[in-house]
Amino acid sequence: MKNILLKILLLLPFLLISCSSTTIINSWRDPNTQIHSNQWNKVLVVALLKNETNRRKAEDEMVDYLHGKGVTSYTYLDGTSANMDDVELRKRMKTDGFNAAITMRLIDVDKENVYVPGQNYMYPNYYANFGRYYHRNWIYYSTPGYYVVTKKFVIETLLYSIDEDKLIWSGITETYNPEGVSKLTDEIACTIHKKMIAEGFIEKE
Incomplete structure (x- = not known):
């Protein structure tokens, strides 16, 4: 039903969090769906990470943002769920009152070496005499640069409507x-x- 709309990511803490090191590189939305703030009930949160500790941490973090409406997959999807097909799983989720599911999956971790140059003291008047010129540039040449390893995490996030049984939003972030x-x-x-x-x-609102 198109009128069953979800409040999945209306998360108040977002506005207080700096997200300067994360960017969206691709996204898609269902043009016929809009999330409202008061028409949702229960959201299943799934983090598809190989490390069990990290998976649980990520799901716990997302559940916290949903103000009591989120349920972690590690507490809900038990051994019997693995033997269900998609129709049976959706039926179970609808019976249990879920309106939506949000998934987060690690696509790639890219490591690259980034050169960090040494200190470079540049002053407008440092050419004024030899002593000043020498000391300023000696600091520059005697302070070596170094390499650091930069890690880039590529994450896929998907938002599903369980009521309508379809994907309604997707995005890839770095x-x-x-x-x-x-x-x-x-x-x-x-x-x-x-x-x-x-x-x-x-x-x-």
């Missing part, structure tokens, strides 16, 4: 050097929320 899983999840949520607002997918 995050550089996140400080742990919590920071990574925060930044992705922040970036996606801003994108959804900008494209009109989330209704402004």
Whole structure:
């Protein structure tokens, strides 16, 4: 039903989080769907990460943003779920009151060496005499540069309507050097929320 709309990522903390190291590189939205703020019930949160500890941390972070409406997959999808086909799983979720599911999947981690130059002191008058010129440039040449490893995490986030049984939003983000899983999840949520607002997918109150 088109009138059953979801409040999945109307997350108040987003506006307080800096998401400068995360960018959206691709996104899509269902043009016939708009999320409203008061017509949702229950959201299944799924983080598809190989590391079990990281998976649970990521799901816990996303559930916190949903203010009591989110349910982690590690507590809901038990051994019997793996033996269900998609029709049976959807039936179970609808019976249990779920309106939506949000998934986060790690696509790639790219490492690259980035050169950080040494200190370069540039002053307008440093050519005024030899002593000043020498000392300024000696600091520059005697302070070696170095290489650091930059990590880029590419994450796919999908939003499904269980009521309508379809994908309603998708996005791929890049995050550089996140400080742990919590920071990574925060930044992705922040970036996606801003994108959804900008494209009109989330209704402004």
